[in-house]
Amino acid sequence: MEKRRLSFWQIWNMSFGFLGIQMGFALQNANASRILQIFGADVHQLSWFWIIAPLMGLIVQPIIGHYSDKTWGMFGRRKPYFLAGAIMASIGLVLMPQADIFIAFLPALWVGAGMLMIMDASFNVAMEPFRALVGDNLRTDQRTLGFSVQTALIGFGAVIGSWLPYALNNWFGISNETAGGAVPLNLILSFIIGAIILIGSILVTVITTKEYPPEELASFEDEKTHSETIVKDGKEDTSSLLDIFTDFKKMPTTMRQLSWVQFFSWFGLFGLWVFATPAIAQHTYGLLYTDSSSPAYQNAGDWVGILFGVYNLVSALYAFTLPYIAKKIGRKKTHAASLVIGGLGLLSIYIMPDENWLIISMIGVGIAWASILAMPYAILAGSISPKKMGVYMGIFNFFIVVPQIINALIGGPLVKYAYNNHAIFALLMSGVSFLIAAALVFKVKDVDDVIQS
Numbered sequence: 001m002e003k004r005r006l007s008f009w010q011i012w013n014m015s016f017g018f019l020g021i022q023m024g025f026a027l028q029n030a031n032a033s034r035i036l037q038i039f040g041a042d043v044h045q046l047s048w049f050w051i052i053a054p055l056m057g058l059i060v061q062p063i064i065g066h067y068s069d070k071t072w073g074m075f076g077r078r079k080p081y082f083l084a085g086a087i088m089a090s091i092g093l094v095l096m097p098q099a100d101i102f103i104a105f106l107p108a109l110w111v112g113a114g115m116l117m118i119m120d121a122s123f124n125v126a127m128e129p130f131r132a133l134v135g136d137n138l139r140t141d142q143r144t145l146g147f148s149v150q151t152a153l154i155g156f157g158a159v160i161g162s163w164l165p166y167a168l169n170n171w172f173g174i175s176n177e178t179a180g181g182a183v184p185l186n187l188i189l190s191f192i193i194g195a196i197i198l199i200g201s202i203l204v205t206v207i208t209t210k211e212y213p214p215e216e217l218a219s220f221e222d223e224k225t226h227s228e229t230i231v232k233d234g235k236e237d238t239s240s241l242l243d244i245f246t247d248f249k250k251m252p253t254t255m256r257q258l259s260w261v262q263f264f265s266w267f268g269l270f271g272l273w274v275f276a277t278p279a280i281a282q283h284t285y286g287l288l289y290t291d292s293s294s295p296a297y298q299n300a301g302d303w304v305g306i307l308f309g310v311y312n313l314v315s316a317l318y319a320f321t322l323p324y325i326a327k328k329i330g331r332k333k334t335h336a337a338s339l340v341i342g343g344l345g346l347l348s349i350y351i352m353p354d355e356n357w358l359i360i361s362m363i364g365v366g367i368a369w370a371s372i373l374a375m376p377y378a379i380l381a382g383s384i385s386p387k388k389m390g391v392y393m394g395i396f397n398f399f400i401v402v403p404q405i406i407n408a409l410i411g412g413p414l415v416k417y418a419y420n421n422h423a424i425f426a427l428l429m430s431g432v433s434f435l436i437a438a439a440l441v442f443k444v445k446d447v448d449d450v451i452q453s
Contacts, residue, residue, distance in 0.1 A: 155316025342368020
């Protein structure tokens with residue numbers, strides 16, 4: 001027996017929660033650096049605060065993957081985890097831009113950094129089970145479509161999150177001015193709206209999506225062993241969390257090869273997220289990094305949100321074409337070409353004459369972003385034993401968070417001492433990283449390539 005073939009809309013609903021997750025993630029990515037600067041962080045310190053994000057992923061995702069592989073309850077296997085993660089992330093979204101209300105107890109900068117940690121831990125709790133859910137519920141011949149739909153929803157959510165502060169200010173007249181170390185009202189409202197949409201979109205997935213219970217998994221030839229490892233309510237789980245280290249040693253060859261592609265891809269992405277606002281404010285708008293509380297700097301920050309929305313919109317649209325391109329030329333060539341286009345987009349930021357031309361740069365970044373979110377997972381899923389889908393998706397996250405941690409540690413000192421506080425060079429390094437990742441794609445063995453051709 002085989003798994004049921006799902007309709008497009010069933011796959012859409014299954015991944016719909018990612019729209020809210022990525023909306024919150026986009027609000028964080030586009031605005032966290034600006035918020036921390038308002039609370040008093042210097043530009044070279046930003047990457048140190050951002051180290052919280054990959055650390056949370058490194059710790060949380062493998063643990064959540066391990067336990068979601070092993071349990072089954074009245075609400076399912078994966079759904080309880082991403083619902084809990086969404087609730088916690090929403091709390092962080094509401095409180096981070098309003099960290100100054102705790103000023104009587106702690107410095108706003110440290111409260112804001114704490115809320116950033118809560119958000120990142122919670123986003124990771126929600127994200128990992130979503131990745132595993134696609135592997136659980138979809139047949140092999142639908143996985144590329146599944147991850148592509150997921151990528152499209154990630155893109156749409158990120159567009160909304162990235163553009164929301166600009167829209168509230170320019171379309172609805174809500175102030176983006178900061179005074180007395182307080183975050184502008186348009187940012188505060190954007191984060192509150194993001195929290196509401198996050199919870200709502202997760203509930204769509206929880207209500208509309210069914211997971212295969214252990215008894216039904218046992219009817220699928222490739223899932224028989226998997227079903228035997230799932231522990232139902234009331235039974236004792238004899239597996240150990242330390243099994244993660246054993247699984248790490250035994251990871252498939254394809255996963256090891258993809259790890260280097262992921263390393264350079266996410267090293268580049270982290271540099272973009274952390275330094276885009278100061279880099280563009282300085283290089284394109286001609287502002288000093290010390291102007292972070294000025295109206296001009298806030299306008300530059302709002303425009304960075306628009307640019308992030310552009311690359312996410314391009315990502316959402318391009319994601320729909322990925323299954324067709326991959327079918328024609330293969331998943332590896334599709335991913336390599338996308339990374340090259342993204343790398344050139346990042347490098348082009350340096351030569352663009354004004355902020356409007358940066359839209360062209362972000363089109364390239366969007367193409368790479370769509371492929372980064374879909375192709376590695378589609379390639380990986382075919383090489384993983386079904387009984388280890390969750391834990392290996394979590395372990396795969398190591399190769400996303402480790403490069404971010406390294407960038408977080410060295411990025412700030414490089415900007416301060418090597419680049420003389422000119423953050424634009426951090427974005428150029430990100431572009432080079434994308435090009436290296438593209439070259440490494442060709443060393444990866446795609447075990448399902450025969451199915452795609």
